Amino acid sequence: MNTEDIYQLFIQHPVISTDTRKIVPGSLFFALKGDKFDANTFAEQAIEQGAAYAIIDNPAYQLNKKYILVDDGLTALQDLARYHRKQxxxxxxxxxxxxxxxxxxxxxxxxxxxxxxxxxxxxxxxxxxxxxxxxxxxxxxxxxxxxxxxxxxxxxxxxxxxxxxxxxxxxxxxxxxxxxxxxxxxxxxxxxxxxxxxxxxxxxxxxxxxxxxxxxxxxxxxxxxxxxxxxxxxxxxxxxxxxxxxxxxxxxxxxxxxxxxxxxxxxxxxxxxxxxxxxxxxxxxxxxxxxxxxxxxxxxxxxxxxYQPQNNRSQIKQTATNTLICDYYNANPSSMFVAIENIGKLTADRKVLILGDMFELGDESAAEHEAIIRKALATEVDERIFIGKDFLAQKWKFKGDKLKNATFHATVENAITALKFHPVKNSTVLIKGSRGMALERLVELF
CATH class of the missing domain: 3.40.1190.10 (Mur-like, catalytic domain)
Incomplete structure (x- = not known):
């Protein structure tokens, strides 16, 4: 079926579903493929749960007229959106x-x-x-x-x-x-x-x-x-x-x-x-x-x-004893640099940096993690906590007094253990790292 014909179905059923766990009755279900799944296998379940039609790209799952066969499910979704935009x-x-x-x-x-x-x-x-x-x-x-x-x-x-x-x-x-x-x-x-x-x-x-x-x-x-x-x-x-x-x-x-x-x-x-x-x-x-x-x-x-920020992007959380700057939805060298720079400029009695590894940096990873450590050590804060194997791998480049008030932990679990023994109190704390580090696990410690 071509895009124009699918669009006529969309006009009658203007809700798209791609997840059988969230099927909306009367919707169009698009069976998309992922690295670890093939949603064609869920098309029948989608119809049983109330989807009006299932757009599939494997003829083995075309059971009746409610199953619309296309060459590629993702391309069909994108083409449908492109056609809708033009209207x-x-x-x-x-x-x-x-x-x-x-x-x-x-x-x-x-x-x-x-x-x-x-x-x-x-x-x-x-x-x-x-x-x-x-x-x-x-x-x-x-x-x-x-x-x-x-x-x-x-x-x-x-x-x-x-x-x-x-x-x-x-x-x-x-x-x-x-x-x-x-x-x-x-x-x-x-x-x-x-x-x-x-x-x-x-x-x-x-x-x-x-x-x-x-x-x-x-x-x-x-x-x-x-x-x-x-x-x-x-x-x-x-x-x-x-x-x-x-x-x-x-x-x-x-x-x-x-x-x-x-x-x-x-x-x-x-x-x-x-x-x-x-x-x-x-x-x-x-x-x-x-x-x-x-x-x-x-x-x-x-x-x-x-506007009140959410989803742990530049989000302020007040606890009994600390002010947390929760910025751990994601991180890269540029955003990490300006976040460190910002806390250095803040007026606060005591300031703490908690920084987690940055992902998807390829061959630049070692140099970028080293640069962030240098930036953190040069910034006027009272304590610096680095978490993750990429930061830890650069620790050897910094000696003696340069590591004053700086600790390194290979994992978030190790950092949690250390923070339980040496809790942070009466501080403004920046928590920042890549999403995969899941630094939200630290928040309950403050």
């Missing part, structure tokens, strides 16, 4: 970048939803499956969409743009993450720059899109200039060409800031529920996009001030 006449803001994607997406959504019925990527559904599912969840009531796009190799953003077809776009930054898959920083620039490539297209069917660019970021400015983007709106902290300019007024640990609309000359003050000076750029991006879509300042401020 929608709404602005779609697409964003990618090394760090801050999800926080920025949530901030943009918090601002735009003050005026529009907005749909945004749920959680971290930002890959080759999540983006199509998000696009297919847009319905006739939505006036705007905010689509987060993640990638760990080149051509992935190109694919996601072909599906989501953003009319507006934002790259948060270019940093060191997924170095193994991208093949180094230049590979990251090329891969993330595929969003600018899409926005610069003007082929008759697509008008050139609008890019929101951090005017202070030399890398992003060079990237957008190289593509001759003609529709650029800028934000930042000091560039006079920025439409929106802002500066922090407080970081203790929650952020307050002042921002100015250079077009009107009006300035405004905001108190946020975010921590981390590195989030200033993310906040200004959301303000810039809100201003572009003609929200008034009060609505923009309400959106930013009302």
């Amino acid at each position: 929608l006449i709404i602005p779609v803001v697409g964003l990618t970048g090394t760090n801050g994607k999800t926080t920025t997406k949530e901030l943009i959504n918090a601002v735009l939803s003050q005026k529009f019925n907005t749909l945004a990527t749920q959680g971290n559904l930002n890959n080759h499956i999540g983006v199509p599912l998000t696009i297919l969840s847009i319905n006739s009531t939505h006036e705007m969409a905010v689509i987060e796009m993640g990638a760990n190799h080149q051509k992935e953003i190109e694919l996601l743009c072909s599906i989501s077809q953003p009319t507006h776009g934002l790259i948060t930054n270019i940093g060191k993450a997924h170095l193994e898959g991208f093949g180094g920083v230049e590979g990251i620039k090329k891969g993330k720059g595929e969003l600018y490539d899409f926005l610069s297209r003007e082929d008759g069917s697509l008008e050139q899109g609008i890019a929101f660019v951090n005017g202070d970021d030399k890398v992003l400015m060079e990237m957008q200039q190289a593509r001759d983007l003609k529709k650029v709106v800028m934000y930042g902290t000091n560039n006079r060409d920025n439409t929106i300019v802002g500066k922090l007024t407080e970081n203790s640990p929650l952020l307050s800031l002042q921002w100015t609309n250079n077009s009107s000359g009006e300035s405004h003050a905001i108190k946020t529920q975010l921590t981390g000076a590195y989030n200033l750029d993310n906040i200004l991006a959301a303000i810039c996009i809100g201003t572009y879509f003609e929200l008034d300042a009060d609505a923009i401020n309400k959106g930013v001030e009302g």
Whole structure:
């Protein structure tokens, strides 16, 4: 069955299911393959649980007319989303970048939803499956969409743009993450720059899109200039060409800031529920996009001030004796560096760093873990705790007094044991590491 025919079924059954544990009665079940499973084997179960049709790519499981055979289940899902997107006449803001994607997406959504019925990527559904599912969840009531796009190799953003077809776009930054898959920083620039490539297209069917660019970021400015983007709106902290300019007024640990609309000359003050000076750029991006879509300042401020971070991204947790900065959803050298830098600037009686290994760094892993240790040792904090085999493997490079107030543990379990014997109290504590380290296991100790 072709995409147009499947779309007619989708119109009648506009809910997509890919997991038999979460089947919605009357939905379309797409049987996707994974490294360790073949959902074709669950197609019959999906129908029994109420799915209207099952889209499968193995004829052995086609039991009757409720089983729709396609060449490839994932491609069929992506093609369906691409077809659905073409039926929608709404602005779609697409964003990618090394760090801050999800926080920025949530901030943009918090601002735009003050005026529009907005749909945004749920959680971290930002890959080759999540983006199509998000696009297919847009319905006739939505006036705007905010689509987060993640990638760990080149051509992935190109694919996601072909599906989501953003009319507006934002790259948060270019940093060191997924170095193994991208093949180094230049590979990251090329891969993330595929969003600018899409926005610069003007082929008759697509008008050139609008890019929101951090005017202070030399890398992003060079990237957008190289593509001759003609529709650029800028934000930042000091560039006079920025439409929106802002500066922090407080970081203790929650952020307050002042921002100015250079077009009107009006300035405004905001108190946020975010921590981390590195989030200033993310906040200004959301303000810039809100201003572009003609929200008034009060609505923009309400959106930013009302946003409360979750999912352990720059999230503050108060315990009986400590203030925790929970930032262990993920980590890479760039995000680790700015997080360490931020805690060094905080005003606190006692400060502790707890850092877990960073993953997917390939041949650069040893050098990047060593660099983070050096940054941590050079930062004014009272205690440093490194967790994981990659950090431990670099310990021998640091001798004597350089390791003062620094301990290394091969595993989280070892760190838990040590913290039980030597508990941390009356401190501001940064906990940061890659998702696979599962550093949330430490929180109950504080």
